Every structure is written in structure tokens, then in C-alpha cells.
Amino acid sequence: MSETYAKRLSAILLDAVTDKDPQMQEQVCGALCDFGESKPAEVLSACEEHLRLHEKLAHPYRTIILRAMEIVVSNHISELDKDMARAIILLASNEMTKVKELVSDWQQAASSVLVAVGRRFISSVMEELLSKFQPGLLPHPCTVHTLASLSVSNVFGVVPFLTSILSTMLPMLGAAKHDSMKVVFCCALQRFSESILEYLANLDQAPDPTVRKDAFASDIFGAYDILFHQWLQSGGAKLRLAVVEALGPMSHLLPSEKLEEQLPKLLPRVLAFYKKHTETVHVSKSLSQILEAAVSVGSRTLDIHLNSLLAALHAQICVPVESSSPLVMSNQKEVLRCFTVLACCSPDRLLAFLLPKLDTSNERTRVGTLQVLRHIINTAGEYLVERRWDRPTLSIFSMKRSILL
Structure with a gap:
């Protein structure tokens, strides 16, 4: 197939995008993707040119073309040359930030x-995004969102940029006035923290093995201070939940002395969210991360709050649920993860809390307790059997352990 013919066929398909029938629009998108399998460069070039030359094309149609481009790029990233990549980057960046208001499908x-382009051409993508992420100016929310998404999709490529990104972002947090923008920053801080942790966990494969947690600690704590002491106090429900989600991975990057200092305030605030939100999986996930961070620094604060932690977590396990609900199943998984952390650091107090609940007349309490016991025996059994308990407690535990196993 000649290049001229491929270009003409692409143009015909692109003109058909404006058909009023939604099914036809989807078929056109699929046809562009299919054609892109054999002629990726030609299809991408035609799409880029079409969007660039038809500035008045309505955003629903622009969205369809961009979706097709993303699929073709993802499937043929190794065949993309630098010039085409640069043209696509400039186009997508312009499309994403063309209007200030949020038009989610188009901008997404x-x-x-x-x-997709950043999986291979990360330097070029970062150069473009950082040109729109300047000190003293509140960026377009989609710029922040894309930086966050890139940090997850290309950890090794983005984390080396994060020290400067976080330093630039920190003053922006104080300039954000609307909850919607604050939520975007929270999500970015969550993703950035997760990416840093993944990078640090895989230093043997990282391009720069000298990266250390300390490089991010100061800026992360500065952001934590704003999120916890300002946004969590005054924001709406969506913002408060976004803050809680971000605090989980951020807690691993706080200086150990700062984490220990904050835990007496942080743990009760997170636990309070169990009473305020029906979908608690995000609370449980954040709590498990905070507990892991606390244990990793040898925190003594957990002992003080252990009773309230156990009561809140046990209540989550014992709530009657629809087992088929993915959110409920995910929440139970995160709650059990919390119990594993506590079993490793306070096995005696955990069993002292759980074992008496097996004698209650409430069936849901017994079932929930057995579920926790089964889980911690499988995930933290070595911490449990090594403890020196009194003979009655030991015999009860041994009996229950044999039943559960």
C-alpha cells in the first residue's frame, strides 16, 4: 500500500468521525486503530495533521481521534520516530490544556x-509538561494529573524529576483555592509517593541507584503539613478522602522523627473516617500503609492507640456485607493487611483482643474473628507461635489454630 493511498484512506476515516451516529463514530475509531496496526506512522501523522488543521472540530470528535492515537501509539511505540513523537507530544499537550475548564473525556x-508516548520518549514529554509547570503559576489541573499518571507508568523515567517537581509544587499547594484543584494535587502526591517507594524498592534495576528517601523527605513533609493541618480540616468530603488516600504512601517518606511526632494526631483522624464514609476501602488502604510506616521506624505510638485500632478494624471485618461487592472485598483485604502488621508488632495484645470474641453469642462477630485469626496465622504465624503466653492462653490459641488450619 503506497504512502499516498494510506494517507487518503486515513483522511476518509477522519472525515467520517463527525457522523452523528455514536455507533458509527466507534466504528471509525476502531477502523483507525485497525489501520494503524499495519500503517502506524501514516495513521498517526494523518490524525495529528487533522486535529492541527481543524481547530474548530468539536471536542467529542477530537476525543475519538485522540483515543485512536493513544491505542496506535501504545501498540507501536517502538516504531515511533523522534520527530513524530515530538509532533504528537505538542499536539496532545495543546489539546489537553486548550481550555481552562475541565472537559474530562477530551482532556483525559x-x-x-x-x-503512552512517555513510555519511550519520557524526556521529551517531561520537557513539554514542565514548560507548563512553572514556579509561581498555578498549572492546568490536567498537567498535574498527567505528571502523576506518568510517574506510575514510567517510574524509572519520572522519579529522577520528582525532587524538582515537588519543590516547585509545594508553594502551589498554598495557592490552590478550590477543592477540585486540591484534589488533583492530593492525587499527584499519592502517585508520586507510590512511585518513589517503588523506585527505592527496586534500586538494583534503577538508572540511578544513588537515589535516597531523604532527598524527598523535606518536601513531602511540607506537603503533609498542608494536607493534614489545613485541607483535612476545612475541605469538603471528596477532598478529605483524597487527603487520607495521599497520606498513606506519603507517611513512608516522612522523616522518622516527624512520623512519630504526627502519629498521635494522624491515627485518630484516619480512624474517624470509618464513621464518615460508606466506601471505606481507601481509608483501610491508607491506614495499612501508615501502620507499616510506623512499624518500620519502630514507633512506640502504636501501643497507645492499639485498642482503638483493633476495635475499629474488627468492626470493619464484622460488618454484614455482600461478598460479591468488589469494594467490600478490597476493603476486607486492606483491613486484614492492617491486622497482619499489628500481629507482627503486638501479637500478644492482638490475640488477647481476639480470642475472647470467639465466645460471644453474636455469629457475625465470631465469623469475623475467625476470619482474622485464619489470616494472621497464615501471614504472621511465626510471630504468634514465638510468644510466651500463660498456659490457658496458649492452649486456647493452639486449639483454635489447629481448627483454622
Whole structure:
């Protein structure tokens, strides 16, 4: 197939995008993707040119073309040359930030194109995004969102940029006035923290094995201070939940003395969210991360709050639930993860809390307790059997352990 014919066929398909029938629009998108399997460069070039030359094309149609571009780029990233990559990056960046108001489908499609290109051309994508992420200016929310998405999709490529990104972002947090922008920053801080932790966990494969947690600690604590002491106090429900989600991975990056200092305030605030939100999986996930961070620094604060932690977590396990609900199943998984952490650091107090609950007349309490016991025996059994208990407690535990196993 000649290049001229491929270009003409692409143009015909692109003109058909404006068909009023949604099914036809989806078929056109699929046809562009299919054609892109055999002629990726030609299809991408035609899409880029079409969007660039038709500035007045309505955003629903632009979204369809961008979706097709993202699929073709993802499937053929190794065949993309530098010039085409640069053209696509500029186009997608412009599409994403063309209007100030949020037009989610259109802007998300453009963001996804940048993330797809960034899997190979990370330096070029970061150069473009950072040109729109300047000190003293509040960036477009989609720029922040895309930086966050890139940090997850290309950890090794983005983490080396994060020290400067976090330093630039910190003053922006104080300039954000609307909850919607604050939520974007929270999500970014969550993703950045997760990416840093993944990078540090895989230093043997990292391009720069000299990266250390300390390099991020100061800025992460500065952000934590704003999120916890300001946004969590005054924001709406969506923002408060976004803050709690971010605090989980951020807690691992706080200086150990700062984490220990904050835990007496942090743990009760997170536990309080169990009473305020029906979908608690995000609370449980954040709590498990905070507990892991606390244990990793040898925190003594957990002992003080252990009773309230156990009561809140046990209540989550014992709530009657629809087992088929993915959110409920995910929440139970995170709650059990919390119990594993506590079993490793306070096995005696954990069993002293759980074992008497097996004698209650409430069936849901017994079932929930057995579920926790089964889990901690499988995940932290060595911490349990090594403890020196009194003979009655030991015999009860041994009996229950044999039943559960």
C-alpha cells in the first residue's frame, strides 16, 4: 500500500468521525486503530495533521481521534520516530490544556496520549509538561494529573524529576483555592509517593541507584503539613478522602522523627473516617500503609492507640456485607493487611483482643474473628507461635489454630 493511498484512506476515516451516529463514530475509531496496526506512522501523522488543521472540530470528535492515537501509539511505540513523537507530544499537550475548564473525556484522552508516548520518549514529554509547570503559576489541573499518571507508568523515567517537581509544587499547594484543584494535587502526591517507594524498592534495576528517601523527605513533609493541618480540616468530603488516600504512601517518606511526632494526631483522624464514609476501602488502604510506616521506624505510638485500632478494624471485618461487592472485598483485604502488621508488632495484645470474641453469642462477630485469626496465622504465624503466653492462653490459641488450619 503506497504512502499516498494510506494517507487518503486515513483522511476518509477522519472525515467520517463527525457522523452523528455514536455507533458509527466507534466504528471509525476502531477502523483507525485497525489501520494503524499495519500503517502506524501514516495513521498517526494523518490524525495529528487533522486535529492541527481543524481547530474548530468539536471536542467529542477530537476525543475519538485522540483515543485512536493513544491505542496506535501504545501498540507501536517502538516504531515511533523522534520527530513524530515530538509532533504528537505538542499536539496532545495543546489539546489537553486548550481550555481552562475541565472537559474530562477530551482532556483525559489527550493525557493518555502523552502517557503512552512517555513510555519511550519520557524526556521529551517531561520537557513539554514542565514548560507548563512553572514556579509561581498555578498549572492546568490536567498537567498535574498527567505528571502523576506518568510517574506510575514510567517510574524509572519520572522519579529522577520528582525532587524538582515537588519543590516547585509545594508553594502551589498554598495557592490552590478550590477543592477540585486540591484534589488533583492530593492525587499527584499519592502517585508520586507510590512511585518513589517503588523506585527505592527496586534500586538494583534503577538508572540511578544513588537515589535516597531523604532527598524527598523535606518536601513531602511540607506537603503533609498542608494536607493534614489545613485541607483535612476545612475541605469538603471528596477532598478529605483524597487527603487520607495521599497520606498513606506519603507517611513512608516522612522523616522518622516527624512520623512519630504526627502519629498521635494522624491515627485518630484516619480512624474517624470509618464513621464518615460508606466506601471505606481507601481509608483501610491508607491506614495499612501508615501502620507499616510506623512499624518500620519502630514507633512506640502504636501501643497507645492499639485498642482503638483493633476495635475499629474488627468492626470493619464484622460488618454484614455482600461478598460479591468488589469494594467490600478490597476493603476486607486492606483491613486484614492492617491486622497482619499489628500481629507482627503486638501479637500478644492482638490475640488477647481476639480470642475472647470467639465466645460471644453474636455469629457475625465470631465469623469475623475467625476470619482474622485464619489470616494472621497464615501471614504472621511465626510471630504468634514465638510468644510466651500463660498456659490457658496458649492452649486456647493452639486449639483454635489447629481448627483454622
